[in-house]
Amino acid sequence: MNASMIRRLEKWDKDFVWHPFTQMKEWREDPMVIIERGEGNTLIDAYGRRYIDGVSSLWCNVHGHCVPAIDRAIRGQLKRMAHSTFLGLSHEPAIRLSRKLLRLVPKGLSKAFYSDSGSAAVEAALKMAYQYWRHRGRFKKTKFLKLRNAYHGDTLGAVSVGGIELFHEIYRPLLFETFDAAAPYFYRDSFRGTEGGYARFCAKKVEAVLKKHHSEIAALVMEPVMQGAAGMLKHPRGYLFLLRRLTRKYGVLLIADEVATGFGRTGKMFACEHEEVTPDFLCLAKGITAGYLPLSATLTTDEVYRAFLGRYDEFKAFFHGHTYTANPLACAAAIANLELFEREKTLERLRPKIDLLSQELEEVKKLRHAGDVRQAGFMAGIELVKDRATKEPYPLREKKGHGTALRARAKGVLIRPLGNVVVLMPPLSIHPRELRTLCRVVRESIEEETE
Ligand SMILES: Cc1ncc(COP(=O)(O)O)c(C=O)c1O
Incomplete structure (x- = not known):
């Protein structure tokens, strides 16, 4: 690209574009x-x-970028169709992806619901968890327990279960109420002792809230093993396992947000595998398409799925979905991504x-x-x-x-x-x-x- 074209693009960017998480005043002054x-x-x-x-x-x-196998998969799908709705219709890439994905994730997760961003995957999990308890006749279970410092996305539901003051405080009047518990942050915590001891110390803080409020709590939302946007806060080994045990003990669903940790980032395909935990919901995005196209998934169990089954006029359906849910191009990229994990x-x-x-x-x-x-x-x-x-x-x-x-x-x-x-x-x-x-x-x- 020649220099005058680049300068024109820079000007148009400043004239017409608003960038995410960016102070645009500085953006306009800084080199682009x-x-x-x-x-x-x-x-x-x-x-x-x-x-x-x-x-x-x-x-x-x-x-990496421009990976021939993923490029080919997208082009191949593009020759057939770029998009068709998933509301009332189905298509091969999403069916095949669901089967492949559900074979890879922790045992017990059996259904895949698609969206197009990590935030939307978390929103779906929150709404499903809430609705699950309603279908079970537990009308008081309407609240969520989150870890302080959490980040689960930018839509209002996801912000409600978030706890990063800098990003979230200004929106507080728009958000639903939640319970929270201190998240592990060994470097700035008062605890001194073994890793196992720290895991128990932190789990006790969660248990204190569960003990008191479990009858009102639909689910605990957390990132397993590493809280990413919170500042890369690593959890002590055993913490996730203990929280899974506690959520079972107190009848609270567990939403594992693996939007950041999923697809190999922690060294295993999913972070939950480190502690052999199966959550009730697993939220996936980002790496699901190897970083090619927007796609996310909320995976859940038969137990949750079955609670939504009924006659049409019982109105138990999950009334939620987006125009680009399970976009076929994105699903084709995701399949190629998973095949690469195996082949390479x-x-x-x-x-x-x-x-x-x-x-x-x-x-x-x-x-x-x-x-x-x-x-x-x-x-x-x-x-x-x-x-x-x-x-x-x-x-x-x-x-x-x-x-x-x-x-x-x-x-x-x-x-x-x-x-x-x-x-x-x-x-x-x-x-x-x-x-x-x-x-x-x-x-x-x-x-x-x-x-
Ligand atoms: C753990 C976690 N959850 C959710 C999200 C939101 O994903 P998205 O930006 O695709 O909406 C992010 C994004 O960084 C994340 O790290």
């Missing part, structure tokens, strides 16, 4: 990067500058790369302002602090995470921080050489930004 192409684990901008995709295009890319043994090949990431993070831990470094498989967060001894955080206005990302970008690496937490979540396909470069650049960028 217009991405034109993808190649493997690299994105290439309109000037031809190359960047390692260090956060998988916001946590969704799995096998993606998870097996990931293991040494997870070890390499751990080694590289050891170097990051030595930095003067790296307060805590957290990793679950191929998800990592580096919490920058002003003072390591006191754990004093940087004031948000200093934008240390953002500053680090800008420096990394100038060195050919794209990352996007969460406040003061620098996030690394590369595509599973990243080459060890690229992974080393990614970590080196991030380390140098942190050093420059914080010294």
Whole structure:
């Protein structure tokens, strides 16, 4: 693309576009990067500058960009049809995907409901859980229990079960009431002891709420193993297992939001597998299409599904769905994604790369302002602090995470921080050489930004 065309596009962007989670005043003042192409684990901008995709295009890319098998699957489907409604009709890609997906997920999940974003997958789970209890005659079970700091998306239901003050507080008057419990955050918690002890300590906080309010609670919503947007907060081993036990004990459904953790990010296909847990709902999105097209799924059990069955005039149907529910192109991409996992043994090949990431993070831990470094498989967060001894955080206005990302970008690496937490979540396909470069650049960028 020539320079004058790029400048025109930049102007049109500023004239006509509103970007998500972006202070547009700053956006208009800052230099803009217009991405034109993808190649493997690299994105290439309109000037031809190359960047390692260090956060998988916001946590969704799995096998890299322009993967021939996925491109082919989408083109093949495109020759037949781009879209047909899923309301009152069906189609082969969604049927095949459902069968394939349900064979992969924790045992006991048997039905797939489709939407088109992670937020929408969570909304569907919330509404299903609420409606399930109504069909069971438990009319008081209308509330949800969430973990503090949680992030489950931006639609109002998902925001209601979210707890990130910075994003969510302003919408509070629009939201439904929830119960909450402190989430594990070992680095800033008072607990000192073993990992198992910490899991029990945190589970007790959840139990205290369940004990008191279980008759009003429809479901507990949580991200298993790693709370992503909360700041890459890793849960202690055993915590998920304990919460599953508690939700069973108190008759509360468990919604596992694996929008971020699903499809290999934690080293297993789904994070729930680490603790052999089957939730009542499993929410999937992002990596479901390998980061190609918008698709999400809310998977549930026969027990839940059956509660919605009845005569038409009992009006027990799930009155919910979107125009692009189960879009065939997206389903074709998702099938190709799952086939690639099998054919390329993606998870097996990931293991040494997870070890390499751990080694590289050891170097990051030595930095003067790296307060805590957290990793679950191929998800990592580096919490920058002003003072390591006191754990004093940087004031948000200093934008240390953002500053680090800008420096990394100038060195050919794209990352996007969460406040003061620098996030690394590369595509599973990243080459060890690229992974080393990614970590080196991030380390140098942190050093420059914080010294
Ligand atoms: C755990 C989790 N749930 C839900 C969402 C929302 O997904 P989407 O942005 O596709 O609506 C996200 C997005 O980052 C997420 O990380």
